[in-house]
Amino acid sequence: MKLKYALYEQNKNKLMTVLIFFQTVIVLVMIVSIISAIVSRYEKYRPLENFFQGDGLNMHITTLLGRTGQRYLPFTESSDVEKYLKKAHMVSSYSIQMTFDIDNKKEEFGSWSPVIGYDDELISAYTPEIETGRWLRTEDADTDMIEIVLAQKEESHKVGDIITLTTSDVVKESRDCKLSKPIQAKVVGILADGASPIMRPIHYGEYSDFRDYYYPFHRDEEERAIVFVSKRDIEHNNQIHAAAEQKNLIKGETCIWPYIISGPCFIQYDTGITQKEKDHNSKYLAVNGRYVFRHTSAEMRENSMEYIMNQMNMLIPILIAMIILTLLSIISSTVIMIRQNMHNYSIYYMLGMTWRKCVSVHGLSVVIMQMGIFLFTILCIAICEKTGALDRTVFSLGGWQLLGCFVMIVFFIVFSIVLSFLLIGKRSAKDILREIE
Amino acid sequence: MVKLDNIIKTYNKGKSNAFEALHGVSLTVGSGEMVAIVGTSGAGKSTLLHILACIDGYDSGEYCIDGMVIGKVSEKKMAAIRNEKIGMVMQDFALVEEFTALDNVMIPLDFASRGKKKRKKERKEIALKMLEMVQMQDFADKPVNNLSGGQKQRVAIARAIANEPSLILADEPTGALDTETTREIMKVFIDLNQQGRTIIIVTHDLAVAEQCSRVIRIEDGRIIE
Numbered sequence A: 001m002k003l004k005y006a007l008y009e010q011n012k013n014k015l016m017t018v019l020i021f022f023q024t025v026i027v028l029v030m031i032v033s034i035i036s037a038i039v040s041r042y043e044k045y046r047p048l049e050n051f052f053q054g055d056g057l058n059m060h061i062t063t064l065l066g067r068t069g070q071r072y073l074p075f076t077e078s079s080d081v082e083k084y085l086k087k088a089h090m091v092s093s094y095s096i097q098m099t100f101d102i103d104n105k106k107e108e109f110g111s112w113s114p115v116i117g118y119d120d121e122l123i124s125a126y127t128p129e130i131e132t133g134r135w136l137r138t139e140d141a142d143t144d145m146i147e148i149v150l151a152q153k154e155e156s157h158k159v160g161d162i163i164t165l166t167t168s169d170v171v172k173e174s175r176d177c178k179l180s181k182p183i184q185a186k187v188v189g190i191l192a193d194g195a196s197p198i199m200r201p202i203h204y205g206e207y208s209d210f211r212d213y214y215y216p217f218h219r220d221e222e223e224r225a226i227v228f229v230s231k232r233d234i235e236h237n238n239q240i241h242a243a244a245e246q247k248n249l250i251k252g253e254t255c256i257w258p259y260i261i262s263g264p265c266f267i268q269y270d271t272g273i274t275q276k277e278k279d280h281n282s283k284y285l286a287v288n289g290r291y292v293f294r295h296t297s298a299e300m301r302e303n304s305m306e307y308i309m310n311q312m313n314m315l316i317p318i319l320i321a322m323i324i325l326t327l328l329s330i331i332s333s334t335v336i337m338i339r340q341n342m343h344n345y346s347i348y349y350m351l352g353m354t355w356r357k358c359v360s361v362h363g364l365s366v367v368i369m370q371m372g373i374f375l376f377t378i379l380c381i382a383i384c385e386k387t388g389a390l391d392r393t394v395f396s397l398g399g400w401q402l403l404g405c406f407v408m409i410v411f412f413i414v415f416s417i418v419l420s421f422l423l424i425g426k427r428s429a430k431d432i433l434r435e436i437e
Numbered sequence B: 001m002v003k004l005d006n007i008i009k010t011y012n013k014g015k016s017n018a019f020e021a022l023h024g025v026s027l028t029v030g031s032g033e034m035v036a037i038v039g040t041s042g043a044g045k046s047t048l049l050h051i052l053a054c055i056d057g058y059d060s061g062e063y064c065i066d067g068m069v070i071g072k073v074s075e076k077k078m079a080a081i082r083n084e085k086i087g088m089v090m091q092d093f094a095l096v097e098e099f100t101a102l103d104n105v106m107i108p109l110d111f112a113s114r115g116k117k118k119r120k121k122e123r124k125e126i127a128l129k130m131l132e133m134v135q136m137q138d139f140a141d142k143p144v145n146n147l148s149g150g151q152k153q154r155v156a157i158a159r160a161i162a163n164e165p166s167l168i169l170a171d172e173p174t175g176a177l178d179t180e181t182t183r184e185i186m187k188v189f190i191d192l193n194q195q196g197r198t199i200i201i202v203t204h205d206l207a208v209a210e211q212c213s214r215v216i217r218i219e220d221g222r223i224i225e
């Protein structure tokens, strides 16, 4: 019943309605863009958030020497490094010496594709955007089929492809470096164009925040494919196959694909660490390692948060100004609308409505309008998103964006209704009705 | 059925421009009566009628409809009384101009309190029947702002009787109409009265007053005969 009267109100005062409509749409679009910016940034920060907790050091390591105390031996395991550090836990990436030119279907998949290995903690911390298949899994590291994820320039490989590895740099006296028995690797996932895996970006150190740990992978800018593996998977397969290839390997080599700690590394200190112990760790790493990037966790946190919130600091004042403008429009339009409608409300009152019911008629018309604006805006953004118009922007429509818009709309509705509550019924119906006489 | 006892009404009470419009009005109107309230302009006729219609309050005295003391019941109950017991016709019709005649007549039916409200189809049928009673059925779907004054007043009367109220109040219902139309409208009121409804008409047209069974004269906020 009220709906009929509420809809009728909707048609009055079109100009104000249009004004509020556009202002509210702008407010909602701004809310979506601010939240999108924060969400998109935070989504990259969150995987590393754990590594930046508490006290610690975060680096891109070029080399870290000192294995078994020897100054010329590069470390191959983060757990080994931990032994030389005090109260420290280390999570590393690895550079793996593995040649993928065997099944060389396409040129780009050449021997010089970098092979990046991760500690389990890094694999589970972050999944880059996958086009097909899946990301590496820590629980698959115990099979004798090596699992790889590819970031490829061309569409050379598909998920499920088996690549036969027949060479190793450590096979002796062979120009082709042939293994006596080929080993198989299976492509389990292909990264999407635009994915950002955790590895050293070309312009590392540019930001001194979490962004320095992501490599922006764009197919048309790449010269080669990148291969991602689980370090534990390689370690496991080394063990299995090195024994079989023993007589085929260069003397002293114990594995088929040697690897070293290299690239993104995170060292987290235990809570009870003293300044002296920290100094010891810093000194050890400074003497034995070479890095291109090194920041304390506190620095990473601060810089990252500053960057995430940066957009807010810029847009919030504009948003607040827009909200105030919208509220002013709501105030003036409510005052005008209610003044226009007051004659009708008085008729309704005379015919048996309470003022409160009149407020609820007006309230319902406000709800219809605001919900209409909400749905309109969301629909427009959703359509833009579907058609790909927003692909190169951070603009997206997730739960937080919807929640933000919804809260705003509810606020506008409540504000309008409270306002109309204050305005309706302040004068007696008869005075209003006789005004026209 | 309607009983006013020593009603005093002061406008702008407590302010410097306070004005006592009714100085202790007492009045009883029995069921089925057709009463005219006459008096010069500014005498307090409308003030009295608005109090009777429960769209305005009073400062002291007592007003009863069917034994119920108005002013001592809740806002909601008052609304229900306006809706069910009283049909009000105003000089300027007080119609929702953009609504059709039918929609206007349906308003009191739409606002009926829970339990008493009828189904939409039934409400429409009743509204049409009411329009028929005032010979306006052919204009049911016309927006009222296209109608003439006499037609509008007929719609207003149809709306006033939609909920079959026992008391019909009219504030100068013919004030804006010509003599011919006035006669027609008065016929409608007389018909309604003959169906047993109590009618109180405020007017300063003596020709109108003459057609009522009782005439009450009010002057300067007092009833004088």
Ligand SMILES: Nc1ncnc2c1ncn2[C@@H]1O[C@H](COP(=O)(O)OP(=O)(O)O)[C@@H](O)[C@H]1O
Pocket (backbone or CB within 6 Å): A431, B011, B012, B019, B021, B039, B040, B041, B042, B043, B044, B045, B046, B047, B048
């Ligand atoms: N809302 C009001 N505020 C102040 N004075 C009013 C108000 N309404 C009516 N009056 C005064 O009360 C007196 C009676 O008014 P009214 O009942 O409208 O007279 P009538 O209908 O007999 O012409 C008039 O003098 C009028 O000026």
Ligand SMILES: [Mg+2]
Pocket (backbone or CB within 6 Å): B045, B046, B047
């Ligand atoms: Mg009057």
